[in-house]
């Protein structure tokens with residue numbers, strides 16, 4: 120969509136492309152409303168999660184290497200987005216996680232997509248206000264407004280939280296996988312997440328449930344390809360290390376997705392409708408590039424924190440996931456204290 124084609128000037132358009140995505144901290148991160156006369160703070164990681172897994176004083180490592188408590192991971196939000204739209208989602212997702220993987224898998228796919236998508240986007244938005252070097256304001260912020268603006272389609276899709284964007288009933292923006300996980304006894308060991316900053320991907324493990332989401336492939340990973348490692352993971356109660364490997368595998372597949380989905384948008388009275396054209400388009404080429412073991416090994420090393428040479432010898436890769444024919448589980452021992 121070209122920038123001189125101003126959707127905002129069209130009557131009936133409830134979302135103004137290029138305008139409603141806030142790139143500063145004085146507007147609501149979701150709807151773009153001006154917050155100079157009152158703001159609320161939306162927790163990037165919801166409060167129920169921080170309580171349940173004892174994360175209030177835990178810290179996460181940001182892109183500039185500094186540590187920030189989860190409790191301070193908050194982003195500006197207007198009262199209606201925070202207390203109506205997003206709190207409705209948190210209520211549903213928090214209840215489902217309390218019940219376990221079956222309840223999470225039974226959630227409405229859009230609810231789960233919006234929940235994962237908000238955390239992913241919120242992490243980036245929070246870093247907009249943080250300096251790369253805290254002693255040098257001239258060096259700029261960790262996250263640049265330009266980079267965040269490149270996630271404008273993701274931002275548009277998140278408007279579904281407010282009901283002002285809808286996609287076709289038989290289409291969905293994401294591939295979402297729900298897994299059963301083992302639960303270490305210590306609360307802090309029962310939570311983990313994986314994100315990659317330049318691809319719309321997010322994975323979280325909380326209690327007995329893990330969710331892995333490719334946020335903008337319009338179902339390609341779930342429907343257009345079979346990945347033996349992901350199939351194997353569905354059969355397991357994932358150990359924390361197996362969760363990391365599963366996340367690494369899905370994250371790597373995200374980088375192989377080679378289509379840019381095309382959308383038609385139409386203005387209805389109270390929402391923008393999105394119709395996504397067939398992902399493969401007119402090309403017979405597979406929608407995922409060929410799997411390259413050496414590239415995957417690098418992603419696996421990055422996500423698991425294990426040295427590359429421990430994982431890959433140039434021919435074979437270490438896996439903790441059975442593929443159904445070969446038992447790889449003996450390669451590395453799984454111990455609870457490895458968490």
Ligand SMILES: [Zn+2]
Nearest residue numbers: 147150197200
């Ligand atoms: Zn808002």
